[in-house]
Amino acid sequence: MAERQDVHNFDIPVLCQSCEARHHGVCGALDHDQLAGLAKTSVKHSVEAGEELIGDAEAIESFSNVLAGVVKLTKSLSDGRQQIVGLQFAPDFLGRPFKHESAINAEAATSVSLCSFPKTAIERMIKASPALEHRLLQQALKELDQARDWMVTLGRKTAAEKVASFLLMIATGIDPANDQDAVSAVFDLPLTRADIADFLGLTIETVSRQLTKLRADGVIRIENNRHVVVDNMVRLKRRSGA
Amino acid sequence: MAERQDVHNFDIPVLCQSCEARHHGVCGALDHDQLAGLAKTSVKHSVEAGEELIGDAEAIESFSNVLAGVVKLTKSLSDGRQQIVGLQFAPDFLGRPFKHESAINAEAATSVSLCSFPKTAIERMIKASPALEHRLLQQALKELDQARDWMVTLGRKTAAEKVASFLLMIATGIDPANDQDAVSAVFDLPLTRADIADFLGLTIETVSRQLTKLRADGVIRIENNRHVVVDNMVRLKRRSGA
DNA sequence: CGTAGCGTTGAAGAGTATCAAAGAATGTGG
DNA sequence: CCACATTCTTTGATACTCTTCAACGCTACG
Numbered sequence: 001m002a003e004r005q006d007v008h009n010f011d012i013p014v015l016c017q018s019c020e021a022r023h024h025g026v027c028g029a030l031d032h033d034q035l036a037g038l039a040k041t042s043v044k045h046s047v048e049a050g051e052e053l054i055g056d057a058e059a060i061e062s063f064s065n066v067l068a069g070v071v072k073l074t075k076s077l078s079d080g081r082q083q084i085v086g087l088q089f090a091p092d093f094l095g096r097p098f099k100h101e102s103a104i105n106a107e108a109a110t111s112v113s114l115c116s117f118p119k120t121a122i123e124r125m126i127k128a129s130p131a132l133e134h135r136l137l138q139q140a141l142k143e144l145d146q147a148r149d150w151m152v153t154l155g156r157k158t159a160a161e162k163v164a165s166f167l168l169m170i171a172t173g174i175d176p177a178n179d180q181d182a183v184s185a186v187f188d189l190p191l192t193r194a195d196i197a198d199f200l201g202l203t204i205e206t207v208s209r210q211l212t213k214l215r216a217d218g219v220i221r222i223e224n225n226r227h228v229v230v231d232n233m234v235r236l237k238r239r240s241g242a
Numbered sequence: 243m244a245e246r247q248d249v250h251n252f253d254i255p256v257l258c259q260s261c262e263a264r265h266h267g268v269c270g271a272l273d274h275d276q277l278a279g280l281a282k283t284s285v286k287h288s289v290e291a292g293e294e295l296i297g298d299a300e301a302i303e304s305f306s307n308v309l310a311g312v313v314k315l316t317k318s319l320s321d322g323r324q325q326i327v328g329l330q331f332a333p334d335f336l337g338r339p340f341k342h343e344s345a346i347n348a349e350a351a352t353s354v355s356l357c358s359f360p361k362t363a364i365e366r367m368i369k370a371s372p373a374l375e376h377r378l379l380q381q382a383l384k385e386l387d388q389a390r391d392w393m394v395t396l397g398r399k400t401a402a403e404k405v406a407s408f409l410l411m412i413a414t415g416i417d418p419a420n421d422q423d424a425v426s427a428v429f430d431l432p433l434t435r436a437d438i439a440d441f442l443g444l445t446i447e448t449v450s451r452q453l454t455k456l457r458a459d460g461v462i463r464i465e466n467n468r469h470v471v472v473d474n475m476v477r478l479k480r481r482s483g484a
Numbered sequence: 485c486g487t488a489g490c491g492t493t494g495a496a497g498a499g500t501a502t503c504a505a506a507g508a509a510t511g512t513g514g
Numbered sequence: 515c516c517a518c519a520t521t522c523t524t525t526g527a528t529a530c531t532c533t534t535c536a537a538c539g540c541t542a543c544g
Contacts, residue, residue, distance in 0.1 A: 073390075075390060075391070075393075075394045076394075077394065077398060077399075077483050077484065078483075078484055079483075081398040081399075081483075082398070083393055083394040083397040083398045085390040085393045085394065086390065096383065096387075097379075097383070098380065098383065103387060103390075103391075104390065130372040130375065133372065133375055133376060133379060134375060136379055137339075137375060137378055137379045137382060138340065140379060140382040140383050140386055141338065141339070141340065141382050143386055144382055144385055144386045144389060145338075145345060147386060147389040147390060147393065148315075148317060148327040148328065148345075148346065148389060149317070149345075150393060151317075151325055151327045151389065151392060151393060151396055152317045152318075152319065152325040152327065154393055154396035154397045154443065155325040155396045155442070155443025156319060156323040156324070156325045156443055157319070157323075158499080158500095159499075159500065192522070192523090193522070193523065193524095194522085200397070201396065201397025201398055202500080202501090203500075203501055203502080204522090204523080204524095205500090205501075205502085205523095205524080205525085206499090206500060206501075208523060208524055208525080209500095209524085209525080211523095211524095212524070212525085224508095224509080225508080225509075225522075225523065241319050241320075241321075241323075242319055242320040400531080400532095401531075401532065434490070434491090435490075435491060435492095436490085444532080444533090445532075445533055445534080446490090446491080446492095447491095447492080447493085447532090447533075447534085448531095448532060448533075450491060450492055450493085451492085451493080451532095453491095453492095454492070454493085466541095467490075467491065467540090467541095
């Protein structure tokens with residue numbers, strides 16, 4: 001078993017051998033030579049929750065694959081009001097190609113593990129590999145679909161529906177095991193109440209009250225503020241406004 | 243002059259010769275042969291305001307370039323609440339590649355002129371032309387940036403700021419002549435009050451009241467419900483939250 | 485003229501934000 | 515291991531924004 005793996009992997013960079021991004025992320029678009037080339041300039045590293053990865057109006061110098069943890073993408077108004085405009089889970093690609101300056105902030109929501117490569121390396125590789133550009137297009141379209149779904153939530157749902165929708169999103173997004181049609185789900189919230197509020201366009205207090213209500217109604221159970229148990233996903237879905 | 247044009251255009255399909263999409267739209271990525279191939283299967287047509295172009299959960303059979311007018315992309319909840327999740331102006335590309343079913347509705351907001359081609363033609367061309375895929379990626383990223391900007395508006399701005407932001411968006415988006423830093427602007431709203439409300443996540447009445455307030459405060463003038471004059475863009479910007 | 489669609493205005497009410505305080509959870513140094 | 519400080523969360527009272535419901539005005543059109 002181990003031997004056969006070795007045979008197949010003899011020309012795959014050590015860095016990449018156990019990397020999820022190689023299968024489901026953008027790196028899956030690269031052949032062995034390209035992967036080797038990219039691996040030479042790439043670095044794996046970890047950051048703590050709360051650390052900023054990319055600042056608004058900052059020059060973009062690198063791109064990353066999210067290997068573990070959750071990254072939140074935020075935008076702010078001049079007076080400090082903040083909105084989370086995207087959440088990235090492994091193995092999402094983090095970065096905005098073809099722009100010099102970032103229009104958003106990226107911050108580690110949990111402790112995060114990343115594989116980063118310089119902008120130049122990626123852009124060179126994009127030119128060389130249509131397959132890579134295809135992956136990037138797929139990722140961009142996926143994020144666009146998600147953003148548009150979320151616009152409906154932000155614009156048209158009540159606070160109660162927003163919180164239920166958020167729990168559903170996390171339940172299905174954080175662990176592919178909790179798939180679309182699972183009857184129950186158990187997960188840890190990757191965000192604080194403040195982050196959830198920024199994601200939903202609500203205040204901390206309203207989020208808290210809605211969670212309390214869901215708990216009081218027996219739709220969810222919460223332990224240690226973060227750990228959530230949903231026994232009956234259908235009941236939660238009914239509260240999400242669909 | 244006319245002769246030289248002819249020389250340059252002798253191999254450009256008649257259909258495409260005066261088309262804006264050939265310069266600024268996705269067709270700009272195609273060489274003469276590819277353009278000729280695509281033009282054979284493409285059709286120009288016009289639709290009236292209110293007509294549906296693509297239905298939610300409908301099979302995607304064609305893609306289009308918007309040549310004139312405004313197309314609104316909407317999503318709805320099961321109880322009828324609706325949210326506009328995107329507006330497309332010429333020469334935007336309309337359609338979601340790599341999906342069998344549409345997740346959104348597309349409807350003509352004004353009378354619209356389109357150039358449509360069958361799904362198969364585009365997908366064949368994407369495979370053949372990395373440059374086309376590159377354009378599609380650029381367009382997807384542009385729409386993603388817009389969607390995220392709008393999420394901040396939906397989630398964190400007040401009704402007054404939302405309406406001001408909308409007017410700014412239309413002023414700069416509808417006519418490139420009203421560019422970013424113009425001092426004044428004149429334009430026709432491409433949307434009804436109901437559409438504006440669906441775009442901003444508000445009710446018709448609130449939109450109307452906020453417009454009235456902007457008018458009362460001398461920030462805008464409105465004629466015939468649709469025609470808007472902004473003498474001082476800075477004043478409008480100050481009310482948009484930014 | 486009468487009707488239909490779109491927009492405006494007013495009054496009342498619901499939903500969410502704001503302000504304030506207290507209760508958990510987490511970490512720190514004694 | 516415990517007292518303490520800090521941060522995060524919950525809960526309550528009040529204020530305000532926006533929605534809802536209702537009526538009316540304007541314009542186009544048969």
